[in-house]
């Protein structure tokens with residue numbers, strides 16, 4: 218009897234994972250051909266890997282569930298990059314005062330993105346995918362404008378250049394999923 222229960226448990230766990238995995242694969246494939254995703258090399262692979270890394274993705278049954286996982290991943294990545302920048306400023310690890318000023322501007326942009334991501338999450342929870350898409354799109358401005366501050370003309374190189382680029386991909390994941398979900402909603 219025990220054996221049967223364990224077996225049933227294992228089996229249901231296994232099909233559940235298959236369901237979540239195929240949901241992740243489909244969502245990431247669709248997102249990789251959507252505007253933005255199509256411009257980022259290996260977007261589909263990064264999308265699948267980062268979602269699977271978060272164990273909560275295994276409980277996802279709908280695209281809405283996946284948006285929540287993607288948005289939480291983006292929030293945690295954003296928080297980490299923000300902490301890195303704060304540490305660089307605190308420990309005066311920047312090259313010159315202009316770099317410091319630009320990094321401080323990036324911190325403001327990151328804080329704004331953080332607020333927008335949190336608000337987007339709330340819209341996803343009430344299944345307002347149109348509003349969620351809007352705020353997730355605005356959240357992408359944070360790392361985008363931060364990257365643009367370090368342009369060729371001012372000869373400044375961001376100490377978090379790679380992290381900031383990666384962050385854009387992480388923000389694009391929930392945004393492209395939300396856009397897909399809002400299209401699905403309109404078709405109903």
Ligand SMILES: *[C@@H]1O[C@H](CO)[C@@H](O)[C@H](O)[C@H]1NC(C)=O
Pocket residue numbers: 267270293294297298380383
């Ligand atoms: C952002 O997330 C990715 C994937 O999980 C990870 O490899 C990377 O180290 C994270 N970046 C930061 C700054 O935490």
